[in-house]
Amino acid sequence: MFLWGTATAAYQIEGAAREDGRGVSIWDTFAHEPGRTRDGHTGDVACDHYHRWREDVALMSGLGLNAYRFSIAWPRVLAQGRGEVNARGLDFYDRLVDALLAAGIQPVPTLFHWDLPQALEDRGGWLNRDTAAVFAEYAATVAGRLADRVPLWITLNEPFVHMAYGYAMGLHAPGHLLLTDALPAAHHQLLGHGLAVQALRAAGARQVALTNNCTPVWPASQEEADLRAAEAYDVLHNRLFNDPLLLGKYPDMSAYIPTLDFLRDGDLATIATPIDALGINYYNPTRIAAPTADGLPFADAGVTGFPTTAFGWPVVPDGLRELLTGLKARYDTALPPILITENGCSQDDVPADDGTIEDTARVAFLEGHLAAMRQAMAEGVDVRGYFAWSLLDNFEWAEGYHQRFGLVHVDFATQRRTPKRSYHWFREFLKAQNRTQNTDT
Ligand code: BGC
Numbered sequence: 001m002f003l004w005g006t007a008t009a010a011y012q013i014e015g016a017a018r019e020d021g022r023g024v025s026i027w028d029t030f031a032h033e034p035g036r037t038r039d040g041h042t043g044d045v046a047c048d049h050y051h052r053w054r055e056d057v058a059l060m061s062g063l064g065l066n067a068y069r070f071s072i073a074w075p076r077v078l079a080q081g082r083g084e085v086n087a088r089g090l091d092f093y094d095r096l097v098d099a100l101l102a103a104g105i106q107p108v109p110t111l112f113h114w115d116l117p118q119a120l121e122d123r124g125g126w127l128n129r130d131t132a133a134v135f136a137e138y139a140a141t142v143a144g145r146l147a148d149r150v151p152l153w154i155t156l157n158e159p160f161v162h163m164a165y166g167y168a169m170g171l172h173a174p175g176h177l178l179l180t181d182a183l184p185a186a187h188h189q190l191l192g193h194g195l196a197v198q199a200l201r202a203a204g205a206r207q208v209a210l211t212n213n214c215t216p217v218w219p220a221s222q223e224e225a226d227l228r229a230a231e232a233y234d235v236l237h238n239r240l241f242n243d244p245l246l247l248g249k250y251p252d253m254s255a256y257i258p259t260l261d262f263l264r265d266g267d268l269a270t271i272a273t274p275i276d277a278l279g280i281n282y283y284n285p286t287r288i289a290a291p292t293a294d295g296l297p298f299a300d301a302g303v304t305g306f307p308t309t310a311f312g313w314p315v316v317p318d319g320l321r322e323l324l325t326g327l328k329a330r331y332d333t334a335l336p337p338i339l340i341t342e343n344g345c346s347q348d349d350v351p352a353d354d355g356t357i358e359d360t361a362r363v364a365f366l367e368g369h370l371a372a373m374r375q376a377m378a379e380g381v382d383v384r385g386y387f388a389w390s391l392l393d394n395f396e397w398a399e400g401y402h403q404r405f406g407l408v409h410v411d412f413a414t415q416r417r418t419p420k421r422s423y424h425w426f427r428e429f430l431k432a433q434n435r436t437q438n439t440d441t
Contacts, residue, residue, distance in 0.1 A: 002437075003106065003385030004430055005067035006060065006407065007342050009113035009157065011043045012394040014073060016050035020088040023079025025115035026125065026166075030173030041400025047392050048415050053096055059408055059417060060391065061103040064430040068105050069341055069387045070096070071113035071157065074138055081117030082134045090145050097149050108387075109146070110154040110211065111139050111196065112189075114162050114172065121174050126167070126185040126192075129262070136195035143203035151206050154279055154341065155196045158213040159189040160241050171398055179295045184262040190244055194270035211279030211341045212241045216322045218287045220301035225290035229298040232256060233288040236298075242327070246334045248272035256297040277384060279341035280327075282369075285319040307361075309345040311403055317368030324376035324383065337384045343369050344389035346396065346403035349420060357409050357420040366422060370429075388426065392417065 011027045031042035049056055060068055074081065076089035093109070100107045112135065120131055139155065156162075165172035167182035176182065197208050215237055219230035232255070239251040248268045250260065289301035306314040320343070327335055345365045349357050366388065377383050393406035401412050407423040410416070 001066065002433075003067040003108070003339065003387070004433065005065050005069055005105075005108065005385065005387040006063070006391035007069035007387040007389050008049075008391050008394065009071040009110070010073035010076070011046070011113070011115040012390075012396070013047040013049040013056075013392055014076075015043065015045040015048045017042075017044045019050065020076075020092070021079055021086040022073065022089060023075035023081070023086075024118040025073065025075045026118055026121045026173035027115050029118050029121075030175055033175070036175065037398050038400045038402050041395065041402075043395045045412075046395045047410050047412075049392070050092065052415065052417075053092075054099065055417065056391065057096070057099045057103055057105070059419065059423075060100075060105055062419075063407070063423060063427050064434070065105055067108055067385060067387070068100055068391075069108040069110060069154070071110040071115075072142055073115055074112060075115065075117040077142060078117065078138055079119075081120035082137060085141055090142070093142070094145060097146055101149060106152070107146075107150050108152050108154060109142070109150060110157050111135075111142060112155065112192075113157040114166070116174070125174055126162070126188045127176075129184075129188055129191070132188045132192035132195055135192035136199040139196035140199040140203050143200050143205050147200070147204040147206075152277070153200055153205050153208045155193040155200075155208065155210050156189055157211050157341075158281060159186060159193070159210075160237055161213050162189065164237075165398075180257055180297075183257060183260075186240055187260075187262050187267070190241070190271045191267055193245075194267075194273045197273045197275060198270075207276040209275055209277040209279050209336075209339060209341075210245065211281055212238075212245075213281045213283075213342075214238050214242070214323055214327070215282075216285040216319050216326060218285055218303070220287055220289035223290070226288070226301075229290045230288040232297040233286065237286070242278075242331070244268055244271045245275070246272070246278070246331050246336075275336055277337045277339050278327075278335065279339045280323070281342035281389070282320045282323055282340065283343070283345075284313045285316050285322070309361075309365075310348050311346045311399075313345070315345065315365055315368070317365075317372040320369050320372040321376045321379070324373070324381040325379050328379075328381045335382075337382045339385040339387070340373060340383065341385075341387050342389040343386070344405050346405050349393070349404045349406075349409055351409065351418065355418060357418060359420045359422050362407075362420070362422040363425045366426065366429075
């Protein structure tokens with residue numbers, strides 16, 4: 001069955017930050033520090049999904065989805081990150097999983113979507129190797145409760161973005177500005193993934209995947225310096241996270257990373273523990289030029305000549321086809337089946353006087369990207385699912401509530417949910433898919 005879903009993440013939608021024994025996460029700390037997020041927005045309330053989850057499941061059921069990717073808040077399950085389990089936290093996900101199954105929607109939980117328990121950050125977060133083993137313990141705890149009903153698990157969401165924004169550039173929690181010294185945070189996340197795959201399987205999980213954010217890299221010119229910089233960016237954004245996972249080795253980074261002194265015997269074998277699918281989040285390609293003086297081996301030259309989202313990100317549907325066929329060419333038989341675990345766009349969606357939200361640019365975005373996905377499949381890439389980002393407008397990290405990605409509009413003052421034009425469009429699209437599937441069989 002091809003999985004058709006929407007995706008969300010705990011800190012972006014749940015709210016209830018202090019309820020039922022939830023511990024503090026690095027995002028609670030970061031968002032409450034002055035100047036970290038736009039207008040000081042926090043996820044304290046977000047979409048109040050923790051209380052309104054029934055309504056949100058009903059919205060998904062109305063869409064006709066057969067899958068839903070959400071994330072589990074680690075500090076809701078283990079307030080200190082390890083040790084005493086908070087049963088009320090697990091109860092929440094238990095109820096959600098049952099409600100999804102009752103609605104014919106397959107739950108696809110992600111175990112880590114950036115909300116590390118603050119208690120673990122206080123011991124170094126992902127810079128500390130111990131966090132990898134603690135993550136696997138947490139994975140086992142959650143699977144112990146849910147593996148009987150959850151067929152597919154995702155360990156990490158976008159370890160690249162967490163390393164780059166959280167540890168290298170200081171734009172996301174935990175807010176470190178370490179540039180290329182952030183690399184141990186990549187390795188320990190990957191190690192945590194490998195250990196978690198093993199722990200999940202031991203706890204009875206059937207299928208396990210990891211989600212990487214990947215981007216086609218375009219050199220700004222054919223000049224040697226730009227080509228070299230583009231290659232460095234491809235290595236640091238894409239290959240650093242896919243090569244060890246799929247090939248059991250790191251790409252050559254010696255030109256800009258002097259030592260991999262965090263790497264120990266056996267780590268790569270653990271990281272390469274076989275997975276059942278690779279999750280891919282695609283938003284846009286990246287154009288790269290020779291480095292400027294900021295200590296990084298590349299510079300972002302910006303993609304021009306395409307329409308842009310409210311974020312200013314270029315809309316390049318064919319980039320998805322290019323990415324998928326590129327992965328197939330690079331990894332060939334080592335590439336497991338692919339799930340598009342996120343794809344979507346932010347728009348300035350303002351309700352009209354009659355309350356409707358005509359987000360036609362989002363409809364065009366989805367149409368274009370779904371066609372590109374189909375094209376990649378026709379060119380031989382084994383894609384097994386597509387999850388639109390996102391079900392709801394939500395807390396967009398450092399941008400707070402300013403970027404709206406939802407198929408459903410959320411009025412954050414009243415928590416009123418209003419399906420946008422794209423929601424209705426996606427529902428009709430899915431109906432047509434079902435009709436074709438039924439005719440095919
Ligand atoms: C993340 C989401 C985020 C989205 C849009 C992805 O990097 O997984 O949490 O909201 O992109 O920025």
